[in-house]
Amino acid sequence: xxxxxxxxxxxxxxxxxxxxxxxxxxxxxxxxxxxxxxxxxxxxxxxxxxxxxxxxxxxxxxxxxxxxxxxxxxxxxxxxxxxxxxxxxxxxxxxxxxxxxxxxxxxxxxxxxxxxxxxxxxxxxxxxxxxxxxxxxxxxxxxxxxxxxxxxxxxxxxxxxxxxxxxxxxxxxxxxxxxxxxxxxxxxxxxxxxxxxxxxxxxxxxxxxxxxxxxxxxxxxxxxxxxxxxxxxxxxxxxxxxxxxxxxxxxxxxxxxxxxxxxxxxxxxxxxxxxxxxxxxxxxxxxxxxxxxxxxxxxxxxxxxxxxxxxxxxxxxxxxxxxxxxxxxxxxxxxxxxxxxxxxxxxxxxxxxxxxxxxxxxxxxxxxxxxxxxxxxxxxxxxxxxxxxxxxxxxxxxxxxxxxxxxxxxxxxxxxxxxxxxxxxxxxxxxxxxxxxxxxxxxxxxxxxxxxxxxxxxxxxxxxxxxxxxxxxxxxxxxxxxxxxxxxxxxxxxxxxxxxxxxxxxxxxxxxxxxxxxxxxxxxxxxxxxxxxxxxxxxxxxxxxxxx
Numbered sequence: 001x002x003x004x005x006x007x008x009x010x011x012x013x014x015x016x017x018x019x020x021x022x023x024x025x026x027x028x029x030x031x032x033x034x035x036x037x038x039x040x041x042x043x044x045x046x047x048x049x050x051x052x053x054x055x056x057x058x059x060x061x062x063x064x065x066x067x068x069x070x071x072x073x074x075x076x077x078x079x080x081x082x083x084x085x086x087x088x089x090x091x092x093x094x095x096x097x098x099x100x101x102x103x104x105x106x107x108x109x110x111x112x113x114x115x116x117x118x119x120x121x122x123x124x125x126x127x128x129x130x131x132x133x134x135x136x137x138x139x140x141x142x143x144x145x146x147x148x149x150x151x152x153x154x155x156x157x158x159x160x161x162x163x164x165x166x167x168x169x170x171x172x173x174x175x176x177x178x179x180x181x182x183x184x185x186x187x188x189x190x191x192x193x194x195x196x197x198x199x200x201x202x203x204x205x206x207x208x209x210x211x212x213x214x215x216x217x218x219x220x221x222x223x224x225x226x227x228x229x230x231x232x233x234x235x236x237x238x239x240x241x242x243x244x245x246x247x248x249x250x251x252x253x254x255x256x257x258x259x260x261x262x263x264x265x266x267x268x269x270x271x272x273x274x275x276x277x278x279x280x281x282x283x284x285x286x287x288x289x290x291x292x293x294x295x296x297x298x299x300x301x302x303x304x305x306x307x308x309x310x311x312x313x314x315x316x317x318x319x320x321x322x323x324x325x326x327x328x329x330x331x332x333x334x335x336x337x338x339x340x341x342x343x344x345x346x347x348x349x350x351x352x353x354x355x356x357x358x359x360x361x362x363x364x365x366x367x368x369x370x371x372x373x374x375x376x377x378x379x380x381x382x383x384x385x386x387x388x389x390x391x392x393x394x395x396x397x398x399x400x401x402x403x404x405x406x407x408x409x410x411x412x413x414x415x416x417x418x419x420x421x422x423x424x425x426x427x428x429x430x431x432x433x434x435x436x437x438x439x440x441x442x443x444x445x446x447x448x449x450x451x452x453x454x455x456x457x458x459x460x461x462x463x464x465x466x467x468x469x470x471x472x473x474x475x476x477x478x479x480x481x482x483x484x485x486x487x488x489x490x491x492x493x494x495x496x497x498x499x500x501x502x503x504x505x506x507x508x509x510x511x512x513x514x515x516x517x518x519x520x521x522x523x524x525x526x527x528x529x530x531x532x533x534x535x536x537x538x539x540x541x542x543x544x545x546x547x548x
Contacts, residue, residue: 036210040166043203044151045173046196050112051144052174053181054193056296059119059136060186068296068354069279072402074133079395081141086388089149093380101211103153103380105204108146113194115139120190145387147200149380152365154207156372156379161500163369167362168311171304182297257375257382261367265386267324268364269393271357274331276397278353284402295347299354306355307362316508320363327356465490468532476519485512489525490532 055070055078056062062070069075092098115136118124124132155163177196181189258265310317334349368386372379469490473483488498495513499506522528 036207037162037166039203039206040151040154041169042173043200043207044154044166045170046177046200046203047147047151048170048174049177049181050193050196050200051140051147052178052300053189054112054115054140055144057182057189058133059115059124059140060189061119061124061132061136065293065296068275069283069398071133072280072283072398073130074137075276075398076395077134077137078141078144079391079398081138082145082391083388083395085142085145086384086391089145089384090381090388093378093384098380100378101153101208103146103150105147105150105208106201108143108150109197109201109204111139111143112147112197115143116190116193116197120187120194145384148387149383150204152369152372152379152383154211155365155369157211158373159500160366160370160373160502163373164311164317164366167366167369168308171307171362175301175304178297178300253375253377254381257371257377258385261371261382261386264320264364264367265389267320268360268386269389270328271324271360272390272394273397274328275353275357276394277401278335280398280401281404284404284406295350296354299351300358302351302355303358303362306359317363317366320360320367323356323360323363327360331356465532472520472532476516478516478519482512482516482519485509486516486520486528489513489516490529492525492529 056065056068058070058074065071089098089103118136124136127135155166158166181192181196184192331349331353334352337345364386365383368382369379371377372382466487469487470483473486478486484502485498488501493501495506495509499509502509517523517528520528520531522531
């Protein structure tokens with residue numbers, strides 16, 4: 001009997017070899033996708049909470065910052081560190097030296113812990129004053145960039161609905177973490193931050209292990225990836241990582257992505273500049289008021305809650321440029337009255353400003369992660385570039401605002417004149433940013449027209465298809481959202497799929513579809529597809545409609 005078992009075993013082994021496929025030793029243990037999402041939410045939320053508290057308190061060396069600025073020099077050092085680290089990461093990715101799931105998370109967390117321990121034991125107080133700000137600023141800038149990219153990569157591997165939901169829930173964890181840390185004394189705050197960072201590292205380790213296991217399974221056979229990390233967000237992330245979702249892409253692909261993100265990046269950079277300009281200007285001009293130290297926390301709370309309302313109640317994510325165009329005129333109008341009203345108005349204005357800034361910052365995180373997911377690009381490059389541009393604008397505005405606020409005598413000697421001058425500066429910045437947004441849109445539209453005219457008739461690509469859809473949408477006078485949904489319909493996507501990708505309800509999609517059909521005078525999806533195909537014939541790319 002033992003000999004028989006041996007022969008059967010040998011037969012099974014030989015048949016496996018004969019089939020040309022090596023049988024896996026064991027299926028990886030499945031991970032519940034809900035547990036995966038929970039780990040991402042907790043880990044990302046703890047990181048954002050510790051990072052925000054460390055930034056605003058300069059590692060517990062500042063009890064209460066003035067609005068957004070704990071210390072002007074410290075902020076500039078952090079900004080410069082972020083720029084250097086972001087540029088280094090982008091260069092490594094473009095040169096093929098930094099692949100997917102390879103951004104370190106233990107080393108930057110160790111930098112965070114080291115800075116908090118130095119604050120806990122008073123190491124920074126032994127250093128010269130400038131060095132005591134340079135060292136923690138460099139540690140914070142480098143660590144925050146690397147850890148931010150670790151978590152954005154995880155978000156970028158998932159569907160848009162999962163991305164925005166996890167960002168919103170993570171920000172609630174961030175809000176709780178920041179509130180708890182800000183209520184502690186210096187030593188207790190540093191110790192609690194270290195504990196939170198340890199938990200964050202464990203969360204990152206679990207997520208990275210699940211993704212690597214799934215990626216290895218997907219590389220072996222594809223089906224194992226789903227078994228390894230479960231269905232849903234985690235399985236999708238692992239499968240895409242294994243299939244090269246984050247491999248080095250042609251630079252032209254990144255150029256197209258940045259053209260798509262151009263409006264959002266302009267809006268975010270302008271908000272960074274306005275925040276830095278106003279805060280450093282008021283700090284230099286001694287325009288202080290009671291309660292300024294709590295404004296940043298309240299503003300963050302308002303921005304996060306507004307984002308959660310948009311995600312879970314409104315269920316429609318606005319464009320960053322749209323939110324910017326609504327917010328900036330409100331801020332400019334309130335700023336006009338700032339020199340003439342009391343401290344309560346100053347608190348209200350500053351809270352609105354910071355709340356809008358945090359809201360746009362969360363939108364940018366979602367837009368970058370979604371773009372990286374849809375276009376199969378490295379989020380390291382997209383998020384690194386966004387962080388680099390924003391910090392350059394912030395540093396320039398901090399230094400410029402401080403220089404203006406410090407001007408002696410003459411026209412700039414009175415605070416009222418200074419504030420009026422600042423209003424003019426912000427109005428110019430806003431006008432220039434709107435001009436940049438409009439120019440970028442015109443450039444994209446002209447590029448789409450050139451592609452449609454020059455597109456070859458055979459084996460046309462996505463750009464030519466989008467150009468034909470754009471021509472049909474323009475002929476039917478469709479809105480921007482209706483044109484977006486029409487492209488999905490023309491590709492054969494279901495209403496449920498469209499609702500998931502655009503993070504809207506199916507009822508909203510049905511309403512848009514009815515409007516699209518009415519404007520284009522079609523009654524079925526097939527008629528819509530035929531209409532798009534007729535546009536190809538009208539361009540000379542196929543048979544004329546009447547020849548069928």
